[in-house]
Amino acid sequence: MAVTPERRRYTMSARADAVARTRQQITQAAAARIRISPEPLTLLDVAARAGVSRATLYRHFASVTALLDAVAAGLLARARFDRLLAALEDPDPVQALRDVVTAGTGIWAADPALVRNLLALASTQPDAVPVIAQLEHGRLAALERLAGRLHQAGRLRRGLTQDHAVDLLLVITAFPAWDELRTARHRSPQAATATITDLAHHAVTADG
Secondary structure, eight states: OOOOOHHHHHHHHHHHHHHHHHHHHHHHHHHHHHHHOOOOOOOHHHHHHHTTTHHHHHHHOOHHHHHHHHHHHHHHHHHHHHHHHHHHTTTSHHHHHHHHHHHHHHHHHHHHHHHHHHHHTTTTTTGGGHHHHHHHHHHHHHHHHHHHHHTTOOOOOOTTHHHHHHHHHHHHSSSSHHHHHTSSSSOHHHHHHHHHHHHHHHBTTTTT
């Protein structure tokens, strides 16, 4: 019996859904493992945790770096990274700064254990270095753009150069600063975010 176009489309859609579910299953297993420990990750360990064969895992991820990249992408999606991108476009550069910092710390708040161990993993596993480098490059690019907009609008703190403003923002908005407030100072995620946002504002803006 001939296969109808409708049946063919249904079969292809079902296969695509199954592939997507398996990929998500593997990525979630990797994230769960990273939350537990910053020890080096292996594809075999993740395959066992995800309940898939090594061959299946390799069809989705050819390397640990590719898998970690998917874990990071999943975190950004869950943390609504699109909000940070939208905040960059606010007409008021000072408000853009506050909203970007708030959105950025929202990424940390979405999964602190995962972020903490993912960053730590870069010091023990070379496969993680490109992933963290890409995340940090994105953070630097956003802060450079914000500092540039503040400079052009005449809103940088007096005597502060654009480059120095970027340096200050890089230190202030780094995860360890937010995490220190959460862990050592026992602040809520909202309180830690408010402190980091205010600090960034006061450190670099003329009206801070």
